[in-house]
Amino acid sequence: MPELPKTPSEALEFLKKNNIKWVDLQFTDLPGRLQHITIPASEFTEESFKTGFGKLDGSSIKGFTTIYESDMVLRPVASTMALIPWTPGVARVITEVHWGGGRGRFERDPRNIAETAEKHQENEGYVSFFGPELEFFIFDKVELDAALPQSGTGYKVYAREAPWSKNGSFIIRYKEGYYPAPPVDQVMDIRLEAINTLVDYFGFYIEATHHEVATAGQGEIDFRFSTMVDTADKVQTLKYVLKNVAAKHGMVATFMPKPIYGDNGTGMHTHFSLWTKDGKKNLMYDPNDEYAELSQIGRYIVGGLLEHGRALSAIVSPTTNSYRRLIPGFEAPVYLVWSKSNRSAAIRIPAYYKGMEKAKRLEYRPPDPSSNPYLGFAAMLMAALDGIKKKTDPGDPIDENIYHMSEEKKKQLKIKELPRSLDEALDELESDNEFLKPVFNSSILSAYIDLKREEARVLQQYPHPMEIYYYLDV
Known part of the structure; x- marks a missing residue:
């Protein structure tokens, strides 16, 4: 069984140790399909695990938001970081979906319902x-x-x-x-x-x-x-x-x-x-x-x-x-x-x-x-x-x-x-x-x-x- 990270610092070390260049930010839409966006691994810092990445247009995701409130943030969950073996140099991490502008957790994020x-x-x-x-x-x-x-x-x-x-x-x-x-x-x-x-x-x-x-x-x-x-x-x-x-x-x-x-x-x-x-x-x-x-x-x-x-x-x-x-x-x-x-x-x-x-x-x-x-x-x-x-x-x-x-x-x-x-x-x-x-x-x-x-x-x-x-x- 692999040594998978549990904390943000361990996740950063994991990226460095495995020479990861790109990270897939993954989340689940309302019907249950897995979605993703790929970003440079160099953007990851200890702070980014707290602030997340402002990369998501929620109006384009089924069941999420309208076009006039579409800016959303994906916050990575460090313990889900793992290598993607069929694509060398790429890792994945499951994310929480948050409102943009510091408005807190997105109510329609399915993972949020399970956490609640x-x-x-x-x-x-x-x-x-x-x-x-x-x-x-x-x-x-x-x-x-x-x-x-x-x-x-x-x-x-x-x-x-x-x-x-x-x-x-x-x-x-x-x-x-x-x-x-x-x-x-x-x-x-x-x-x-x-x-x-x-x-x-x-x-x-x-x-x-x-x-x-x-x-x-x-x-x-x-x-x-x-x-x-x-x-x-x-x-x-x-x-x-x-x-x-x-x-x-x-x-x-x-x-x-x-x-x-x-x-x-x-x-x-x-x-x-x-x-x-x-x-x-x-x-x-x-x-x-x-x-x-x-x-x-x-x-x-x-x-x-x-x-x-x-x-x-x-x-x-x-x-x-x-x-x-x-x-x-x-x-x-x-x-x-x-x-x-x-x-x-x-x-x-x-x-x-x-x-x-x-x-x-x-x-x-x-x-x-x-x-x-x-x-x-x-x-x-x-x-x-x-x-x-x-x-x-x-x-x-x-x-x-x-x-x-x-x-x-x-x-x-x-x-x-x-x-x-x-x-x-x-x-x-x-x-x-x-x-x-x-x-x-x-x-x-x-x-x-x-x-x-x-x-x-x-x-x-x-x-x-x-x-x-x-x-x-x-």
């Missing part, structure tokens, strides 16, 4: 840990025809191990991608190069990587859990690294939730635990609980996530494509229930080990990696804390496959479903957001909802290619 959430939980006496499982696809090529949408749109995916591939000697049939060994797994080398880069240059502790259930190069990378802001930084870094490693090999890595028909989509199942502020006691663990060693506080946390699950969807499943993943039969959570080891439930209490306090957690399965991790993790935490505050009863666990349950039985058990579209999820967020307000300011909530409404509206205007197939003869 961490302060809020500390004031409440807690610390939380997040462990996301990032899934993705690695394609050989994607051809997109959308230049003149009036004349028709379409896309074609090329993937060496897919059933439709004409080049591969080995294929992976639909839903049989978990876990074939090479040479059937034909993208292992890309995943390995990505995780080696994350370990050697960015200080990650990787727990596992493997092929996922779907064909066409679906994979997963799991890294060691951490605190909220650090985990969100790592999500952005992992996506950045994997996309660049794939591009280096002439391939395309995508975190789009549902890029292909007829097989599993891409999720970001997120493991969550809540501890006392000193980190000495897992508040979700009760060795005397016979069902899942889950404490009463743990049950309240589950209750809060289920109670606000439909509103959370707008943040953790934030694209129109997310709702093509959230359908029965593809290992995607559709039902707002909880269970031990049941992967058809929205919340699973992992039961790999017994009697291990440090391992007790829940797995929230609705999120996908198109979400903004700073907003998604903060929203999850606030739902959990609201559950504790209101002592929300999660109801009885459901230990059977809900996909195979009759509609009558689901009604008897009062099982709620996740929204079926982005618009429906945004409706829920507009009517259920009080639990977010200690951390999510009204400015970011309003901007986020407006941005996503417009996204849904625009995409709603385009005829789907399969509508031509089904309806051309009406």
Whole structure:
């Protein structure tokens, strides 16, 4: 693992020691995409870590500011400084976004929301840990025809191990991608190069990587859990690294939730635990609980996530494509229930080990990696804390496959479903957001909802290619 800097002085020494000429200032926009500007390393001083760099036109960034208040400052976070191995002489650093003119922190900076959430939980006496499982696809090529949408749109995916591939000697049939060994797994080398880069240059502790259930190069990378802001930084870094490693090999890595028909989509199942502020006691663990060693506080946390699950969807499943993943039969959570080891439930209490306090957690399965991790993790935490505050009863666990349950039985058990579209999820967020307000300011909530409404509206205007197939003869 590399010696990464922690303080401004160590970051300056790091730049000097590695002969860095240029530094990428990176930040995340409101939808969750990583943005950057590159500046000379010679501009970095101890003072610049306090004052930042006045380099950003906020009016050009989605969800940020208007043209008449566009001057913004990027303030580097020294502990995120790292080398970019595929571009010699260049380092990157994640930045906080501040208003220009000394007006303080920018309210719509997603990282600011996660930082505010961490302060809020500390004031409440807690610390939380997040462990996301990032899934993705690695394609050989994607051809997109959308230049003149009036004349028709379409896309074609090329993937060496897919059933439709004409080049591969080995294929992976639909839903049989978990876990074939090479040479059937034909993208292992890309995943390995990505995780080696994350370990050697960015200080990650990787727990596992493997092929996922779907064909066409679906994979997963799991890294060691951490605190909220650090985990969100790592999500952005992992996506950045994997996309660049794939591009280096002439391939395309995508975190789009549902890029292909007829097989599993891409999720970001997120493991969550809540501890006392000193980190000495897992508040979700009760060795005397016979069902899942889950404490009463743990049950309240589950209750809060289920109670606000439909509103959370707008943040953790934030694209129109997310709702093509959230359908029965593809290992995607559709039902707002909880269970031990049941992967058809929205919340699973992992039961790999017994009697291990440090391992007790829940797995929230609705999120996908198109979400903004700073907003998604903060929203999850606030739902959990609201559950504790209101002592929300999660109801009885459901230990059977809900996909195979009759509609009558689901009604008897009062099982709620996740929204079926982005618009429906945004409706829920507009009517259920009080639990977010200690951390999510009204400015970011309003901007986020407006941005996503417009996204849904625009995409709603385009005829789907399969509508031509089904309806051309009406």
